Amino acid sequence: MKKFLAIPSPFLLATIVAVGATGITACSDSETKAVDRVEEAEALARVKSLEARAAEIKNDMAANPGAKLNISMPDESTIPDNEYGAAVRRGLELANHTYRELPNNVGNKLNCTSCHLANGSEAYAAPWNGLPGIFPIYRSRDARVNSLQERVNGCFQRSMNGTPLDLDSEEMNAFISYMTWLSQDMPIGVSPEGRGFVKVDNTLTPDPVKGKEIFANTCSTCHGDNGEGQYNDDGTYVYPAVAGENSFNDGAGMARTYKAAAFVKGKMPFGQGNTLTDQEAIDVASYFTHLPRPVKANKDKDWPKGGAPVDVRR
Numbered sequence: 219m220k221k222f223l224a225i226p227s228p229f230l231l232a233t234i235v236a237v238g239a240t241g242i243t244a245c246s247d248s249e250t251k252a253v254d255r256v257e258e259a260e261a262l263a264r265v266k267s268l269e270a271r272a273a274e275i276k277n278d279m280a281a282n283p284g285a286k287l288n289i290s291m292p293d294e295s296t297i298p299d300n301e302y303g304a305a306v307r308r309g310l311e312l313a314n315h316t317y318r319e320l321p322n323n324v325g326n327k328l329n330c331t332s333c334h335l336a337n338g339s340e341a342y343a344a345p346w347n348g349l350p351g352i353f354p355i356y357r358s359r360d361a362r363v364n365s366l367q368e369r370v371n372g373c374f375q376r377s378m379n380g381t382p383l384d385l386d387s388e389e390m391n392a393f394i395s396y397m398t399w400l401s402q403d404m405p406i407g408v409s410p411e412g413r414g415f416v417k418v419d420n421t422l423t424p425d426p427v428k429g430k431e432i433f434a435n436t437c438s439t440c441h442g443d444n445g446e447g448q449y450n451d452d453g454t455y456v457y458p459a460v461a462g463e464n465s466f467n468d469g470a471g472m473a474r475t476y477k478a479a480a481f482v483k484g485k486m487p488f489g490q491g492n493t494l495t496d497q498e499a500i501d502v503a504s505y506f507t508h509l510p511r512p513v514k515a516n517k518d519k520d521w522p523k524g525g526a527p528v529d530v531r532r
């Protein structure tokens with residue numbers, strides 16, 4: 219075998235693959251490596267073709283701006299009547315009633331959809347459409363590649379001030395099933411316009427004193443004088459807490475001034491998004507994010523390889 223290996227030919231490669239596939243295990247070390255190389259080449263080719271497809275879709279979108287990817291809630295009649303469909307429905311329920319349904323994992327009184335508005339399917343409110351085709355992805359916050367499941371747990375530990383779900387739990391499966399169903403019309407690997415939040419000018423200096431005034435005038439009717447929220451008799455909210463013990467902790471993305479400002483600018487006051495200026499959104503965000511709230515342990519370990527944004531809390 220060895221002397222053939224010096225002369226790679228498609229025929230030889232095909233033979234090696236065939237030998238590998240029939241499960242013949244009596245390979246020498248150098249043959250095993252040759253098989254690895256073939257598999258590596260095939261995997262690379264697959265990645266290249268996916269990248270080409272993603273580039274094609276991006277080009278189409280640039281050439282045809284009217285045909286933007288549509289971030290929305292698919293018709294619920296498309297949820298299939300089988301076990302997958304049942305998991306999708308459970309995911310939708312968990313997203314909207316996280317506090318009520320998952321008391322062991324939620325440490326405040328929020329739901330996922332307190333921030334991921336309209337069932338996690340609203341553009342510029344960090345929608346989930348397309349995410350199963352975008353994750354796993356490298357995140358500088360923990361300087362490693364994160365699965366979508368790990369990203370969900372990030373929000374459990376910070377936004378929900380709670381504890382992570384077991385990665386192989388029914389509940390995690392339900393969340394991922396729901397996100398997969400939401401993504402049925404999204405191309406793989408393309409980050410859609412409307413992912414995340416609108417942009418705000420991060421060079422503006424926040425003024426929390428002005429922010430306090432804005433909060434009293436434009437936010438407190440719903441969120442309460444001190445951002446504590448308003449509640450039904452069963453403990454679920456009418457309007458969610460943006461501060462205090464029922465709110466997200468200080469390690470959450472929403473606890474960062476510019477990140478919160480980007481959400482507020484695009485989506486608040488509720489139903490009147492994009493009415494505040496960047497400066498007003500940044501001022502009010504610097505005020506409410508720094509009101510008393512749960513403290514995230516070990517947040518000094520975030521961004522272990524550097525690159526932490528300026529508004530990160532330590």
Ligand code: HEC
Nearest residue numbers: 328329330332333344369370373374377414415466471472
């Ligand atoms: C207090 C607000 C808040 C709540 C509640 C919340 N999140 Fe998030 N979530 C965020 C923010 C902020 C981001 C980051 C958005 C960005 O940077 O574009 C985020 C990002 C995400 C992402 C990644 C989005 C992307 O585009 O990469 C996922 C997935 C996610 N959250 C899932 C959940 C789930 C599931 C829940 C409920 C268990 C939840 N979140 C609850 C604020 C929240």
Ligand code: HEC
Nearest residue numbers: 331332333335436437440457458459460482486487488502
């Ligand atoms: C008319 C009532 C109303 C007003 C006014 C309003 N909000 Fe909200 N806000 C909501 C509702 C409702 C939600 C949650 C949506 C849901 O559960 O579907 C929300 C969600 C939020 C969230 C994410 C969830 C959380 O509790 O952390 C933040 C942050 C927020 N609002 C900040 C603000 C700020 C800042 C202002 C003022 C500029 C403001 N809101 C004005 C009704 C309001």
